């Protein structure tokens with residue numbers, strides 16, 4: 001098979017081209033939004049484009065019908081991730097959100113209570129899916145993305161009580177997105193899961209960015225996953241694949257997850273095309289996550305020098321930088337709009353909070369330049 005060449009014109013065309021949001025276009029002269037500025041896109045690590053080598057691996061992947069368990073590339077990916085995470089089995093799913101939804105449905109029953117970290121992805125970014133799909137309620141515990149065994153014991157509602165919703169699951173997010181990509185301390189994970197087990201609660205790790213946690217902490221993936229009954233990992237973030245997440249756990253738990261994946265409409269057929277991108281990403285994009293972490297730190301160190309930016313550098317442990325806007329700085333939405341006009345794309349997490357994420361499609365120089373742009377915007381206000 002000839003190698004797949006990504007045409008240069010396509011690469012350029014595929015890059016985000018800046019302009020004001022659609023509603024502003026109506027009032028701006030045409031030349032203002034027609035300029036093709038190539039963006040430094042720090043909105044998320046999900047914005048990466050598959051490399052030419054990844055596309056070639058996808059095109060060459062042997063495939064079959066995954067619903068019959070016959071896709072060799074999906075099977076290889078599932079086996080590989082199960083083994084990396086030290087679990088018996090794994091299941092491939094289209095997205096991290098679906099992995100979380102299937103995990104909740106697999107480990108709980110409608111009406112149950114789930115203990116989660118404050119500002120977890122499941123609570124903020126899944127459209128209320130957990131209430132709709134698994135029928136569970138959340139109790140947020142701890143602070144700054146982490147919690148410990150004492151928080152579990154204080155918040156747990158026992159089974160069999162006449163009025164309490166039974167707490168049946170504890171969920172940890174590692175790294176923790178809205179807390180700035182912090183790595184949750186492993187000893188806390190171990191204590192939380194031990195106390196959960198003691199009280200008959202299941203444990204789930206939303207490890208969409210567990211790869212980053214492993215690289216940043218130096219703790220192996222299997223050790224990070226070991227305390228948990230079920231673990232989710234995503235291929236479409238720092239690893240740069242165009243999609244796909246996996247859940248890993250015991251054979252019996254994964255068999256149940258297979259059922260719920262189908263019920264939720266997430267079972268695919270020749271999904272090896274996608275899985276091949278994941279295999280390629282595991283082979284080629286894991287070690288370089290350290291570069292993203294170094295770029296995030298460099299970016300954050302520049303921002304932290306600005307008197308109008310609130311940023312605790314201790315939270316910058318991986319590839320996410322969440323910063324606050326102090327008095328005198330414009331609101332998050334205004335900072336995002338002004339940055340966009342200057343070629344830097346960011347995500348407003350709240351009225352006074354902004355997130356930036358480094359990834360394999362932004363260089364060290366671009367991160368430094370983006371930090372200068374943002375500092376200029378908040379200080380000029």
Ligand SMILES: Cc1ncc(COP(=O)(O)O)c(C=O)c1O
Pocket residue numbers: 046094095096097098100121173175177206208209234236245
């Ligand atoms: C911690 C965490 N979990 C789950 C997800 C969901 O992943 P997806 O966007 O693939 O649905 C994300 C997405 O950014 C995330 O940050």
